[in-house]
Amino acid sequence: MKLNIDYQEKFQSRHIAPNEADTAQMLKAIGVNSLDELISQTIPEKIRLKAPLDLPPAKSEFDYLNTLKQTASKNKVFKSFIGQGYYDVIVPGVIQRNILENPGWYTQYTPYQAEIAQGRLQALLNFQTMVIELTGMEIANASLLDEGTAAAEAMFMQYSTRKNQSANVFFVSEEVFPQTIDILKTRAQPYGIELLIGDHQTVELTDEMFGAIIQYPAGSGAVYNYKSYAEKAHEKAIKLTVVADIMSLVLLTPPGEWGADIVVGSTQRFGVPMGFGGPHAAFFATKEEYKRSIPGRIIGVTIDSAGDYALRMALQTREQHIRRDKATSNICTAQALLAIMAGMYAVYHGPKGVKLIAERIHGLTILLAESLKQLGYDQLNGAYFDTVKFDLGALAGPIHSEAVNNQMNFNYKGSAVTISVDETTSPEDIKTIVRFFARVKGKSLNDVSFDELTQNLKTVIPADLQRKSAYLTHAIFNSHHSEHEMLRYIKSLEAKDLSLCHSMIALGSCTMKLNATTEMVPVTWAEFSKMHPFAPTDQVGGYMQLFDELNKWLSEITGFAAMSLQPNAGAQGEYAGLMVIRAYHNDKGDSHRNIALIPSSAHGTNPASAAMAGMKIVVVRCDDNGNIDVADLKAKADQYKNELSCLMVTYPSTHGVFEESIIEICEIIHANGGQVYMDGANMNAQVGLTSPANIGADVCHLNLHKTFCIPHGGGGPGMGPIGVAKHLVPYLPGHAVVDIDKGKSIHAVSSAPWGSASILVISHAYIAMMGSEGLTNATRYAILNANYIKKRLEHHYPVLYTGANGRCAHEMILDCRAFKNFGIEVTDIAKRLMDYGFHAPTVSFPVAGTVMVEPTESEPKHELDRFCDAMISIRHEIDNVEKGILDKTDNPLKNAPHTASVITANEWEHPYTRQNAAFPLPYVAAFKFWPSVGRVNDTYGDRTLICSCPPLTDYEFEESEVTTPEYGT
Incomplete structure (x- = not known):
């Protein structure tokens, strides 16, 4: 028997969950012969990268930590x-x-x-x-x-x-x-x-x-x-x-x-x-x-x-x-x-x-x-x-x-x-x-x-x-x-609390993927955690090396000339990018350029950030397929060509589609003197296959807490660094205490020169251990997993938007609006999913009455199937409400989630069984996660606002105050 002493485990096999057999089964279900065929049907050929990413060879987890220790040792931990x-x-x-x-x-x-x-x-x-x-x-x-x-x-x-x-x-x-x-x-x-x-x-x-x-x-x-x-x-x-x-x-x-x-x-x-x-x-x-x-x-x-x-x-x-x-x-x-x-x-x-x-x-x-x-x-x-x-x-x-x-x-x-x-x-x-x-x-x-x-x-x-x-x-x-x-x-x-420890969190636009332990370990090393942000530069060589490498790698991934690592949240990145565009126009003597074109489907932070940057917002329509209405864009770009500052666009679109016209869209903006700002929320569908610069963008923020594995932390921290084309590099954010001026830098957007620096090591680890092949495969499998879910669910829930070949990108929108006709709201589906052990996908965004599903590459086929089984089972429950088999107001969806105290109470007066309420599918018993409270009353909470800890003994409610509210999203 010949022994292989050169074997080194690839981190991508730990990060990307579907194995070879799962992949074959999913491709067959989708109806394609290979992953390459699926990608060619999903991403327009004219925007695909022609060469692999130029990144260092992927490191094993063991080698990465050893190498990083050497880097960390260049930080001198003085008493601050x-x-x-x-x-x-x-x-x-x-x-x-x-x-x-x-x-x-x-x-x-x-x-x-x-x-x-x-x-x-x-x-x-x-x-x-x-x-x-x-x-x-x-x-x-x-x-x-x-x-x-x-x-x-x-x-x-x-x-x-x-x-x-x-x-x-x-x-x-x-x-x-x-x-x-x-x-x-x-x-x-x-x-x-x-x-x-x-x-x-x-x-x-x-x-x-x-x-x-x-x-x-x-x-x-x-x-x-x-x-x-x-x-x-x-x-x-x-x-x-x-x-x-x-x-x-x-x-x-x-x-x-x-x-x-x-x-x-x-x-x-x-x-x-x-x-x-x-x-x-x-x-x-x-x-x-x-x-x-x-x-x-x-x-x-x-x-x-x-x-x-x-x-x-x-x-x-x-x-x-x-x-x-x-x-x-x-x-x-x-x-x-x-x-x-x-x-x-x-x-x-x-x-x-x-x-x-x-x-x-x-x-x-x-x-x-x-x-x-x-x-x-x-x-x-x-x-x-x-x-x-x-x-x-x-x-x-x-x-x-x-x-x-x-x-x-x-x-x-x-x-x-x-x-x-x-x-x-x-x-x-x-x-x-x-x-x-x-x-x-x-x-x-x-x-x-x-x-x-x-x-x-x-x-x-x-x-x-x-x-x-x-x-x-x-x-x-x-x-x-x-x-x-x-x-x-x-x-x-x-x-x-339900977390990724329990089950998939299939949140569209939020990319809840594996946060590997090896990526997290260095965050609490003293060489990174005990450094003051204003420590002398000759004491922070390790951090400077890490920033330099991350800057180069993210620039390669985005196709841009340079990054600013300062913005410490996605919306902060949006704002920073727009302020850079503003500074660029002002420096050219075009301070009158203050119109931002924003598609109607955009994240709400886009127009809010643009307004904060002193811009006036002009909304661009979307067509029936959810794509930017190019004719409307062209008309408005021409109408405001003398005042046009930028277009804010998310790619793939907020509707989960690679728009075929994206290059033309960018060319229209540039022809009218504007800049293109790309929202990087959906970057997990781009890495290694296309890039913001490749489609024609000038600026892009990256949600490192999405695509690049910084954990969501129950609502933060995040990081939102921006990448820019060469002509915008001089305007990247500076800092009043540490000299990082690029020549014409805008003032700081965050307190620290490099934002939330200690968690940048997480994204550094992810890229270093995945390498070019791993990062590209992660994108490919994110698209595979999404299209597999789409295939399993599209006969039960209409998929609102798809690309030219009927494919979605890394996420899809399931239309639940028709269920309202017989009393079922999208919120009811979200709450009922808790009884199945799942966190709901993104609810009512970007379209009211829908759910947006994103599985990521980190979920195996059996977890995707478990989620799909839950969604299909809920669809059958909705059918039973429509047919009158289940009561319109007293049914498992309207009463969800069901807590342990409700299920084990002496009395049960509902027309469906306790078994159906708490264990609607066989797998749930083995994986049961019990919500700790029943459906919360938002209306009551806003009417009697209490934002500090009340003594529970004093927190009593008059019976007349307890109402059944209209639950919103």
């Missing part, structure tokens, strides 16, 4: 005292292992189907409650992307709700972090908002100002009493935003008690690693009166069909999909996984534990300041929490050298230095700093009465700024402080 919104943390092991590193939490989808998402909804409600209590505000959302963009959202909320419509000046304290000011500049430009940057203590407040923003503590570390400033602002009808350090609010008077209208910030230091900039959960808290203007997602309390406590996303959860270009924000996501971690940090430590941590940080900061004072250094901040500031003069250079020699990073600005203490700082660290500060002056540690200072530490926070109000008072923050209790609590919530 830089601060500026980023701090080292101690991640509780029970949270790291059981949430951050647990696929039961990171492979969940956004909780749109609330009945099978009660665990993460409760965890996010905990987060909101934590934020409300710490900030002293009345309502909070379930997180935003980062501190800087949260501040920008606050500015725009103030602008859009201003009473004086002529007011267009926004005051920005010069002590707001520079990365935040940079983003404010980006957001202000398209609306003509004038930023007045200055000293809050001397600025003259005028009627032209609609809002103001200050930092608490300030960027220098100083803690100011802003109460009188807030009063003066309100006298002028100026709304006040406060950017607050959440850890400091444990000791400082919360902004809600001295006049803030909005409080934003980052929860990163509540147990979330720095990760070279992210991902981190920002918070946004405000007054009750602004509840319908607050951006992002809000978790609210409601009741289910039995009248019991339940949770769901409330109010304008997807406002931009409803209001489109009239939306006040394009936010379509959150940082759910990171918000959950931060909330759990508060649950685990409780009010006493968090206060001890804050006091320790504050105490060590005072110890440092007083020790250096004894050495003759003048500390410039009067009151402070965790940051001290010194003007070192000629000693700045020697101090910098000593710090580097001791592997410590401070924040330098000229001769000034700030030093920020965090949770990981120890008394020994303070001694080390004092020792080399002493050495520079020819002194020693013996010149400091260190022990005496340690024994006599007293706060420097003035009495009127010391917090007196209670916080984290709810029982949830006072119950789970032992690890065993915390573990059980986390697991009890996890058990309520």
Whole structure:
């Protein structure tokens, strides 16, 4: 027997699920002889790539991790005292292992189907409650992307709700972090908002100002009493935003008690690693009166069909999909996984534990300041929490050298230095700093009465700024402080949520594919997780190599000249791409080009992003086949040829079809002076077979949390980097702190230079281990799986749109509108799927009354069959309603989902059996996932909005309040 010692397992065989036998059976069912034949019938020949992707050979999982370790070693993990919104943390092991590193939490989808998402909804409600209590505000959302963009959202909320419509000046304290000011500049430009940057203590407040923003503590570390400033602002009808350090609010008077209208910030230091900039959960808290203007997602309390406590996303959860270009924000996501971690940090430590941590940080900061004072250094901040500031003069250079020699990073600005203490700082660290500060002056540690200072530490926070109000008072923050209790609590919530651990999540447009363990492992390596985003460039060689490789690979995949990795969400990528187009036109002297043509089928974020970029939206019709109406496009491009800025197009289309006319569409736009922006939501049907540049696009954002395997995390994190053609490269986003300017860069769109850098390693791993062949095969199998489902279901549910040869791309739309004639809504199908153990496909988008199905390449044939069997069984149930065999109002669809408590109740009064309700197909018994609540009542929840944790003993409902609502989508 000859032995093969060159064998190396291919990662693609682990990522792509269908085996050879499955593939043959699916091809036969579809009616083609080969995968190549299917692809040729699906993707127009004129847009297909002529050569394979030029990527490095695929690595095995073992080899990749070994190679990445070498890359990671080029990152020098110094002790960070830089601060500026980023701090080292101690991640509780029970949270790291059981949430951050647990696929039961990171492979969940956004909780749109609330009945099978009660665990993460409760965890996010905990987060909101934590934020409300710490900030002293009345309502909070379930997180935003980062501190800087949260501040920008606050500015725009103030602008859009201003009473004086002529007011267009926004005051920005010069002590707001520079990365935040940079983003404010980006957001202000398209609306003509004038930023007045200055000293809050001397600025003259005028009627032209609609809002103001200050930092608490300030960027220098100083803690100011802003109460009188807030009063003066309100006298002028100026709304006040406060950017607050959440850890400091444990000791400082919360902004809600001295006049803030909005409080934003980052929860990163509540147990979330720095990760070279992210991902981190920002918070946004405000007054009750602004509840319908607050951006992002809000978790609210409601009741289910039995009248019991339940949770769901409330109010304008997807406002931009409803209001489109009239939306006040394009936010379509959150940082759910990171918000959950931060909330759990508060649950685990409780009010006493968090206060001890804050006091320790504050105490060590005072110890440092007083020790250096004894050495003759003048500390410039009067009151402070965790940051001290010194003007070192000629000693700045020697101090910098000593710090580097001791592997410590401070924040330098000229001769000034700030030093920020965090949770990981120890008394020994303070001694080390004092020792080399002493050495520079020819002194020693013996010149400091260190022990005496340690024994006599007293706060420097003035009495009127010391917090007196209670916080984290709810029982949830006072119950789970032992690890065993915390573990059980986390697991009890996890058990309520359906994730990819349980079954396929066939969400059209959302590409819920395998997030391989090997891709996830490096995220928590110290070399990646403990890096400050503003660390010196000579310390971050590993990250720079990773970014460079990912940039090259994504450029090759898209056909573009370069990428910006900064946008940290898909909608953020849309906005960044449009701002790049805007800058390009302005630079050419074409600032009048402000018309964006957008097909009627587009994602709601497209028109919302275009409006935020200062563009006017003109809608292009779609024809009866769901394709862009080329004649209408041509007419409108010609009509607006002098003002045309761009076309926003999704490809394959939002209807799941490779439009044959795409090259002609792009040529029409270019001929009329416009640029083509391609939405990359459906990139999983392009990689290796065609590309955005190949069809004629100029810009494209990539949803790395879709095509390139970053997990959805229960509603975030995501990443939305943009690729651009050569002529647009100079305009890619820059940054105020780290020099990444391309020559004519727009201001930053995210707080960190490379966005949520630590999760870029996931996409890097995916591409490196798949290689050219693997990535191309992934696309081929995604198309195969979709067309197999189409073949199995098209005789039961009409497929709304197909390509020229009757094929769909990687997804399809199943038409359920006819069922409404006999009382069945598409929502009923979605809820009934839960009884079969599945999360519903995308509901009522892009066409109301439909479901959009996308299986991805990661699902095997038997899972596709299980899903199809469920859909066909539901179709038979619908038939029985139509025929009168099942009651029109009391049937398994209308009553779905059925909980264990309903099934096991003593009484059963329905005309169908318990068996049929809970175990409608034989396989369900072996895979049963029980929804933890019955169908949620959205109407009740919005009518009685509760967005923080109510004591369950107090949460009782009058019988008259429990109604049967009209359930929407």
